[in-house]
Amino acid sequence: MRTNASSDRVALTVVDLSKAFQLRDAALRRRFLRAVDGVSFEVGWGETFGIVGESGSGKSTIGKLLLKLTNPTSGNIILDGIHVESMSERRFRPFRKRVQIVFQDPLSAFDPRLTVVDSVLETLRLSTVAPKDRTKAIDDLFTEVGLDPALGRRYPRQLSGGQLQRASIARALAPGPDIVFLDEPTSALDVSIRGQVANVLRDRQEQRRLAYVLVAHDWTVVEFLADRIAIMYLGEFVEVGSRRQCLGRPLHPYTRALMTSAGRIESSQAIRLRGELAPVAGEGCRLAGRCPLVQSRCSEPQKLIEYESGHWARCWRAPEVGLVQAIAVSSGQGIDRVRSPEVM
Amino acid sequence: MKQPTPGEALLSIRDLNIEIGYGADKHYPVQEVDLTVPSRRVTGLVGESGSGKSLTALAVVGMLPPTAQQTSGAIEFAGVDISRALESELQRIRGRQIALLFQNPRASLHPLKKVGSQIAYMALRHQHLSRASAWTHAIELMAAAGISEPKARAEDYPHQFSGGMAQRAALAMALACSPQLLIADEPTSGLDTTLREQIVELLATQVRDRRMTVLLITHDIGLVKHHTDSVTVLYAGRVMEAGATRLILDSPRNPYTRELMRADQEVHGARMYAIPGNVPPMLPRWTGCPFSGRCDLATNVCRDVLPSLRVIAGREVACHHAD
Numbered sequence: 001m002r003t004n005a006s007s008d009r010v011a012l013t014v015v016d017l018s019k020a021f022q023l024r025d026a027a028l029r030r031r032f033l034r035a036v037d038g039v040s041f042e043v044g045w046g047e048t049f050g051i052v053g054e055s056g057s058g059k060s061t062i063g064k065l066l067l068k069l070t071n072p073t074s075g076n077i078i079l080d081g082i083h084v085e086s087m088s089e090r091r092f093r094p095f096r097k098r099v100q101i102v103f104q105d106p107l108s109a110f111d112p113r114l115t116v117v118d119s120v121l122e123t124l125r126l127s128t129v130a131p132k133d134r135t136k137a138i139d140d141l142f143t144e145v146g147l148d149p150a151l152g153r154r155y156p157r158q159l160s161g162g163q164l165q166r167a168s169i170a171r172a173l174a175p176g177p178d179i180v181f182l183d184e185p186t187s188a189l190d191v192s193i194r195g196q197v198a199n200v201l202r203d204r205q206e207q208r209r210l211a212y213v214l215v216a217h218d219w220t221v222v223e224f225l226a227d228r229i230a231i232m233y234l235g236e237f238v239e240v241g242s243r244r245q246c247l248g249r250p251l252h253p254y255t256r257a258l259m260t261s262a263g264r265i266e267s268s269q270a271i272r273l274r275g276e277l278a279p280v281a282g283e284g285c286r287l288a289g290r291c292p293l294v295q296s297r298c299s300e301p302q303k304l305i306e307y308e309s310g311h312w313a314r315c316w317r318a319p320e321v322g323l324v325q326a327i328a329v330s331s332g333q334g335i336d337r338v339r340s341p342e343v344m
Numbered sequence: 345m346k347q348p349t350p351g352e353a354l355l356s357i358r359d360l361n362i363e364i365g366y367g368a369d370k371h372y373p374v375q376e377v378d379l380t381v382p383s384r385r386v387t388g389l390v391g392e393s394g395s396g397k398s399l400t401a402l403a404v405v406g407m408l409p410p411t412a413q414q415t416s417g418a419i420e421f422a423g424v425d426i427s428r429a430l431e432s433e434l435q436r437i438r439g440r441q442i443a444l445l446f447q448n449p450r451a452s453l454h455p456l457k458k459v460g461s462q463i464a465y466m467a468l469r470h471q472h473l474s475r476a477s478a479w480t481h482a483i484e485l486m487a488a489a490g491i492s493e494p495k496a497r498a499e500d501y502p503h504q505f506s507g508g509m510a511q512r513a514a515l516a517m518a519l520a521c522s523p524q525l526l527i528a529d530e531p532t533s534g535l536d537t538t539l540r541e542q543i544v545e546l547l548a549t550q551v552r553d554r555r556m557t558v559l560l561i562t563h564d565i566g567l568v569k570h571h572t573d574s575v576t577v578l579y580a581g582r583v584m585e586a587g588a589t590r591l592i593l594d595s596p597r598n599p600y601t602r603e604l605m606r607a608d609q610e611v612h613g614a615r616m617y618a619i620p621g622n623v624p625p626m627l628p629r630w631t632g633c634p635f636s637g638r639c640d641l642a643t644n645v646c647r648d649v650l651p652s653l654r655v656i657a658g659r660e661v662a663c664h665h666a667d
């Protein structure tokens with residue numbers, strides 16, 4: 001079987017995951033916001049799956065679903081071969097230590113009244129480390145992320161952003177997780193120290209064979225950490241592929257637009273969007289209202305189509321955008337697989 | 345007030361020093377900062393958090409937080425020293441001659457007032473228009489700031505605006521009195537990348553059309569590269585390098601500028617470049633180069649002697665080893 005992940009049994013499989021929130025407008029009419037809508041992906045051991053998109057695209061909701069802070073409306077989450085999506089909180093408990101998170105802003109992610117060591121202890125208690133060995137374990141963790149263990153006795157406000165973000169990585173690693181959800185791990189940091197945190201993340205991943213799900217909008221960090229990338233817009237993946245494919249030959253106009261605004265594309269290939277992200281009605285392409293390449297066919301539902309091996313895009317004009325030919329079309333009624341149909 | 349010709353200094357800051365706190369807690373976030381903003385140009389003020397860039401801007405309009413004190417420095421705006429101006433004088437300058445645009449647009453908008461009336465208020469307050477013409481003026485400004493259906497949106501409240509739209513409204517408010525100088529403090533940092541471009545483009549056209557001068561405060565080197573004429577690089581409260589943007593970004597002569605540009609872009613296989621060490625959170629009064637602790641080239645002279653700004657290769661550089 002062909003998979004996109006790098007080893008046999010994958011660390012995390014997500015199949016057709018959806019989360020709808022029920023909203024009420026001013027007239028108390030009910031409407032649904034499909035924050036995550038039919039998303040599928042796999043992450044292998046030691047692999048990083050990057051998700052890129054604007055705010056409101058549903059990236060953070062994926063994180064909440066993976067951590068089971070909220071339950072999916074439909075779809076499956078399979079951790080190391082076990083379905084967890086419909087588990088009760090009680091049964092999911094043992095899995096909590098296996099899925100950890102690093103937040104964007106480390107200062108608001110730490111309890112201001114606890115020393116950094118005490119915060120790390122909270123997650124270390126989930127691990128198998130015996131109480132008498134915990135002090136040593138924390139010192140080791142701090143050394144692992146390049147922090148002087150003496151800094152642990154300080155309060156969060158007394159550390160710099162970069163130091164505190166490394167402490168927050170130590171906290172995520174403390175229970176010995178398999179999967180770490182990285183929610184914009186470097187966005188709150190200054191450029192000069194962003195690399196320190198990115199390097200620590202990469203080193204720890206190599207040593208512990210961690211699976212990362214990385215949400216970021218900084219292409220430098222995505223390029224550095226991610227093996228495969230999904231570009232997300234209004235709850236859907238609009239493009240999925242390897243780092244080389246997505247960055248080297250972006251197929252979806254939205255991907256091009258994101259790269260244009262980051263100054264990562266030649267001006268001859270630049271695409272500039274109109275307006276800003278807003279929920280849309282209808283079955284057609286959700287980007288149509290903002291896309292400069294829009295035509296009447298964009299009002300038809302768009303499927304993820306494979307154009308290069310493992311490189312999928314949800315746009316019928318992708319062949320023109322990326323100068324490629326379709327090789328496979330996703331199957332099902334509105335259900336898209338990241339894997340190609342012949343193996344499903 | 346005399347009107348400078350294009351290219352002449354509209355705003356000029358000399359030897360600005362700001363202190364925060366008392367006694368043992370005292371620190372020095374802005375030290376001997378010089379900054380020149382030429383008329384009808386876009387000038388960048390670049391630095392990381394804690395470099396003193398925002399405090400420098402706030403000092404210009406006399407809006408330093410109560411804990412911070414300007415201990416010395418001359419701030420000349422259109423030929424007049426405003427650093428010792430009375431609050432009542434500053435009130436006539438703020439908004440009318442110098443407008444501000446901040447990172448978080450929602451914090452600049454009153455949550456309980458209609459967006460249109462907040463923009464109209466600026467014109468009412470400073471230009472003494474009638475209510476009706478101030479309202480019409482507000483709608484025109486919103487249209488100019490790229491808000492579609494400005495007539496209807498003027499009746500909306502800030503919470504009904506998305507982040508990008510709120511920043512456009514804040515820009516409309518800043519433009520209301522056609523100020524000579526716009527100080528934009530990280531105007532795009534809170535926005536998605538696709539919107540950043542739009543807002544900066546808008547800023548650029550408005551500046552051209554209205555013959556304005558801009559001081560753009562940012563940590564984003566990309567923004568500086570594409571949208572500024574000259575730039576001043578701050579590190580830990582001190583000016584490291586200042587001059588024409590193209591000159592500085594093409595061949596930075598201060599090691600800090602060079603390192604910052606490397607950290608912005610550079611990935612070497614399994615390593616992403618980072619400047620070693622951290623910016624100290626509480627700045628002492630520097631007696632040596634503030635960057636010496638993190639600099640490869642640092643020698644004893646760097647640690648012991650404060651480098652002053654020297655003209656090298658057509659720009660000002662504060663580094664003992666620059667040539």
